[in-house]
Amino acid sequence: MNEYRPDPDALLAAIQKGEARERRGKLKIFFGMAAGVGKTYAMLDAARQRQLEAVDVVVGYVETHKRAETETLLDGLEIVPRRKVDYRGTSLEEMDADAIIARRPQLALVDELAHTNAPGSRHAKRYQDVIELLEAGIDVYTTVNVQHFESRADAVRQITGISVHETVPDSILDYADEIELIDLSPEDLRKRLAEGKVYTPERIEVAANNFFRIGNLTALREMALRLTAEQVDHQLQDYMQVKQIAGPWKSGDRLMVAVSASPFSEKLIRWTRRMAYNLEAAWLAVFIETSDTPTPDAKEQLAHNLTLARELGAEVIIAAGDDVADALLRVARQRNVTQIIVGKPLRSRLAELLRGSMVNRLIRVSGDVDIYVVKGDELERQSIEWKVGRFIPQPKIHSSLQQYALALAIVATFTAVDLVLFSQISWVGYQVVGLTELLAVLLIAVYIGRGPALAAAFASAISWNFLFIDPRFTFQISQAHDVILFLLYFLIAIFAGNLTARLRTRERQARYNADRSMALYALAHETATAVNMNDVLRTAITQIAKVFDADVGILLLEGDRLAQDYHPSSTLKIDTKDHSVAQWVFEHGKPAGRFTDTLPQSPVHFIPLRTPNRIVGVIGIQLRSDSRLSYDQEVLLETFTSQIALVIERELLDEAAEQAAMLRESERLFATLLNSISHELRTPIAAITGAASSLRNPQTINNDVASGELLSNIQDAAERLNRLVENLLDMSRLESGRLKLKRDWCDVGEIIGVAVKRLESALGDRQIKIVIDPHLQLIRLDFVLIEQVIINLLDNACNYTPPETPISIEAQQRQRQVEIVVRDYGPGIPEADIERIFDKFYRAPGTAAGGTGLGLSICRGIIEAHEGKLIAENARDGGARFTIILPMIGEPPPVQEVNYG
Amino acid sequence: MADGLSVLIVDDEIQIRRFLRISLEAVGYQVHEAETGQQALTRTAQLRPDLVILDIGLPDMDGFQVLTRLREWTTTPVIVLSVRDSDHDKVQALDTGADDYLTKPFSVDELMARIRVAQRHSQPQPETPIFSVGDLQVDFAHRLVTLRGKPVKMTPTEYALLRLMVQNAGKVLTHQQILRAVWGPEYVEETHYLRVYFAQLRQKIEDNPAVPKLIVTEPGVGYRLVVS
Known part of the structure; x- marks a missing residue:
């Protein structure tokens, strides 16, 4: 049974594909072997059919090529106006994807999927617009010819001799829910052509003699049929995967393509992708970094190649090694690769003899791994030579011509100096010359590279023989030991040059790796220790700016939307155009802007900050050099951005957790508050209601004593209610953080005086001892709040001590702080409660009714807002003692007598 | 006794107005009421009260505006009612031309004392040496x-x-x-x-x-x- 069970990962992937498809619009491709088979006609026909089924259909872009029968089909279909683009004085028309999305039809018709948009459009290619429509949930019907598929473009050119410039990636087929092949026999197509149904009369002949030859058409037809068959096969497999029908599961094949800095690699990559697709196999693209320094052009081509591979679905690996064949095999073994695809070397026979063929070596040592050698072709070869200056064999990068020229110039200089010394100074023999030349070779190996060093070794050996070894100015060597010397020189130069260059590469690579690890470590470390979002972002921006020499901006989320402006730590300034690019990146989760196919005219490269769950922002990067990032830089940047995204997510989650905790805490407080105050509120209300109703009774009114007592009962209850409300208000102001101190220069003695006077009635006949230090300076306080603290403390003292005991208040200055002590001579605070009396709603057990449990909590809040301290303790000789310590900040300004002069 | 002096009470709370009316009428004042700032302005102009008791928190316009408009044409004493925690309001009212203020809740005795003082200061003061x-x-x-x-x-x-x-x-x-x-x-x-x-x-x-x-x-x- 087991062998019939589908691979769970594959199953999941198939289901996810299905889910993604449900949200997305459906794509139907009308597919043909060449122009004129009737794709547009078939598409319009199908669309009209849907329209009859009450589907909302619009025409996004249809080119009828003035074919009458096609044009009649357009009648009655709504056409979304095209977008006009001015390009170098001419006005071009493009499909307006935004207008279609705004119109929200169920189905849009888009002709010519492979079309290249006018420069300045958001996307380079129309298929990207189509993907956007699909993602907006709009179904799309589109048309495309087989020659436009990237993987077939080469084959088409080989068959027809016509280069195809407008291509779509094969991966567009993954989006397709349905493919309809519009098939026509080549003879019928030629007949249609002759009848003028495809091209206008003046073009018929040219077309018929070139592209539309029977041979070409047959080949294209085969290609179209095959592509359709492949696609149908895939759909069948997806179906079987989901339905758990036992069948041919994915093969165990794993392909690996060797990528170099050559434009030819593109073809290899496409070839491999196609093969992997047909084999249902995973595939890797591998670049082997050798000791040779690539030119900037080569670097760019390499980055392009590796990006292409990644876009086509390969896993990209960069490995180091001087022997490309060995390194390739090492990676192949590590990754269980079954087939390796390499380019066929196009170098001359001589070069192959001299340097050995990597391909031959690879084949010799490959063991059980199959090797495919794929040929590059002449046309591309020319373009390679034109572009890089000389052909670059697969898969090695070599130094540029300038580097070779420099190496030979150094050898020439050394030789010239040696010539002078040799002729002028008698003891400078040809051996000394030989060793100085050797030195030159080593220097070249260290500072320039291996290739130039080998060339220098070769050149210097020849010149040494020719210019210095007897007989001079011939290539002959007369003495036997000179022959040995010469041969040894040659070998040593080559070995030493080789070794030195190799060491240098290792060192460079180690340094690069160390730099990369350091940069990542720095980012990880700094962001891990950052305490808040601002710190995190500032660190991230600084690190990226440093490592990539770029200006950086981060756009975070504000609610569910992207912020209007960069985070303040950013070094970039936003403008509306940039923001719309960033917005696109945010909505689609794909990079855009500079160096991408989407909105490349923007100077800033935008990357989504993506976490497994969502997109938390967009980062914009503008390289100061404005050159494309190399592939490893791109990978590093990706690592950076995902790290930053994770840290931002962490911060966002922290904030959310904090808010949740605060909410929980405030809910808890709210519950406690309700419990505590409902009783406190009801008691005075009950007293007031009771007393008032009693006073309505004629008997009570006539009893002066009773009514007097009831009236004072009402008054007391109302005062208690008032105190409760004031406490609650104070507490809520303190809690909400909205408490703003109104600091002013105050006389502490005056505050105490006011507080005591306010409590006159509560204090009654109680003895109050007030001692104020006569040298007490003015201090900056919030008069009303500190007065409130003293009132609360005095009130507490009154409530918790017998009426006959005194209360004392002392204020004195100790250095730069003022100490106010409120003490009573009552029973003191139970030791167990000392720590808890400042808690909200805490009331010492067994205390009299009437308090809220808020007074002391409010006091401490106010004193702490003044950066002071409130300490509760029991005095040694009995009674509770509360000490307020307030720091004195600044000297009170001088005062001035009135001047009546 | 207050010899029939007239007082205009401006407050949107009926309970406050009622308690003030009863208390003031009991000691001989003639009491008028207004619920809104607009009413306060028209009633003051029509009735020319000897004193205005003005609540700062009114539904239509704030007490300061009423006070400013009143002070454009009359020196009738105004006593402002406010709540605790709004010292700023009290100071602003006094600086805008109110004669005194009372913090809610207040007792009738306090109110009477304030009214007497305001009344006295609004009369031409005999030059007592x-x-x-x-x-x-x-x-x-x-x-x-x-x-x-x-x-x-x-x-x-x-x-x-x-x-x-x-x-x-x-x-x-x-x-x-x-x-x-x-x-x-x-x-x-x-x-x-x-x-x-x-x-x-x-x-x-x-x-x-x-x-x-x-x-x-x-x-x-x-x-x-x-x-x-």
Whole structure:
């Protein structure tokens, strides 16, 4: 049974594909072997059919090529106006994807999927617009010819001799829910052509003699049929995967393509992708970094190649090694690769003899791994030579011509100096010359590279023989030991040059790796220790700016939307155009802007900050050099951005957790508050209601004593209610953080005086001892709040001590702080409660009714807002003692007598 | 008794209006009511009350606006009602031209005292050369201050302060009003002058300077010389 069970990962992937498809619009491709088979006609026909089924259909872009029968089909279909683009004085028309999305039809018709948009459009290619429509949930019907598929473009050119410039990636087929092949026999197509149904009369002949030859058409037809068959096969497999029908599961094949800095690699990559697709196999693209320094052009081509591979679905690996064949095999073994695809070397026979063929070596040592050698072709070869200056064999990068020229110039200089010394100074023999030349070779190996060093070794050996070894100015060597010397020189130069260059590469690579690890470590470390979002972002921006020499901006989320402006730590300034690019990146989760196919005219490269769950922002990067990032830089940047995204997510989650905790805490407080105050509120209300109703009774009114007592009962209850409300208000102001101190220069003695006077009635006949230090300076306080603290403390003292005991208040200055002590001579605070009396709603057990449990909590809040301290303790000789310590900040300004002069 | 003086009560709370009406009518005032700022303005113009009691929190416009509009054409005394925690409102009301304020909740006794003071200050004051409150006597003509018959030595500043407070006996004066009157308009921010000189003054004229009874501090607002 087991062998019939589908691979769970594959199953999941198939289901996810299905889910993604449900949200997305459906794509139907009308597919043909060449122009004129009737794709547009078939598409319009199908669309009209849907329209009859009450589907909302619009025409996004249809080119009828003035074919009458096609044009009649357009009648009655709504056409979304095209977008006009001015390009170098001419006005071009493009499909307006935004207008279609705004119109929200169920189905849009888009002709010519492979079309290249006018420069300045958001996307380079129309298929990207189509993907956007699909993602907006709009179904799309589109048309495309087989020659436009990237993987077939080469084959088409080989068959027809016509280069195809407008291509779509094969991966567009993954989006397709349905493919309809519009098939026509080549003879019928030629007949249609002759009848003028495809091209206008003046073009018929040219077309018929070139592209539309029977041979070409047959080949294209085969290609179209095959592509359709492949696609149908895939759909069948997806179906079987989901339905758990036992069948041919994915093969165990794993392909690996060797990528170099050559434009030819593109073809290899496409070839491999196609093969992997047909084999249902995973595939890797591998670049082997050798000791040779690539030119900037080569670097760019390499980055392009590796990006292409990644876009086509390969896993990209960069490995180091001087022997490309060995390194390739090492990676192949590590990754269980079954087939390796390499380019066929196009170098001359001589070069192959001299340097050995990597391909031959690879084949010799490959063991059980199959090797495919794929040929590059002449046309591309020319373009390679034109572009890089000389052909670059697969898969090695070599130094540029300038580097070779420099190496030979150094050898020439050394030789010239040696010539002078040799002729002028008698003891400078040809051996000394030989060793100085050797030195030159080593220097070249260290500072320039291996290739130039080998060339220098070769050149210097020849010149040494020719210019210095007897007989001079011939290539002959007369003495036997000179022959040995010469041969040894040659070998040593080559070995030493080789070794030195190799060491240098290792060192460079180690340094690069160390730099990369350091940069990542720095980012990880700094962001891990950052305490808040601002710190995190500032660190991230600084690190990226440093490592990539770029200006950086981060756009975070504000609610569910992207912020209007960069985070303040950013070094970039936003403008509306940039923001719309960033917005696109945010909505689609794909990079855009500079160096991408989407909105490349923007100077800033935008990357989504993506976490497994969502997109938390967009980062914009503008390289100061404005050159494309190399592939490893791109990978590093990706690592950076995902790290930053994770840290931002962490911060966002922290904030959310904090808010949740605060909410929980405030809910808890709210519950406690309700419990505590409902009783406190009801008691005075009950007293007031009771007393008032009693006073309505004629008997009570006539009893002066009773009514007097009831009236004072009402008054007391109302005062208690008032105190409760004031406490609650104070507490809520303190809690909400909205408490703003109104600091002013105050006389502490005056505050105490006011507080005591306010409590006159509560204090009654109680003895109050007030001692104020006569040298007490003015201090900056919030008069009303500190007065409130003293009132609360005095009130507490009154409530918790017998009426006959005194209360004392002392204020004195100790250095730069003022100490106010409120003490009573009552029973003191139970030791167990000392720590808890400042808690909200805490009331010492067994205390009299009437308090809220808020007074002391409010006091401490106010004193702490003044950066002071409130300490509760029991005095040694009995009674509770509360000490307020307030720091004195600044000297009170001088005062001035009135001047009546 | 209040000899039929008329009072306009401006408050949107019917309970407050009712309790004020009953209390004031009981002692002989003639009481009118207004619920909104607009009503307050028209009623004041129509009825020409002798005194207005104005709540700062009104539904249609705030009390300050009413006060400003009133002060454009009338000097009728206005007593403002406000709540605790709004010292700023009290100061603003006083500086806008209110004669006094009361903090809710307040007792009728306090209200009556304020009304009497405001009423007195709105009348043309007979030029009394000697003022006395409790044991304190101030002889303006001779610039002489005596406490229980004994002369008290004063600096010019202390005397200027005391004279201002005495001239406005019973009324609250804001910090700014005092500073402007005694030191001059450029000193209105120097509230610490007041802390220092009132402390000195209290040392000289109060029985118990730690708990002053004569010149009391109105926290966050100003000072008041208590008459009754």
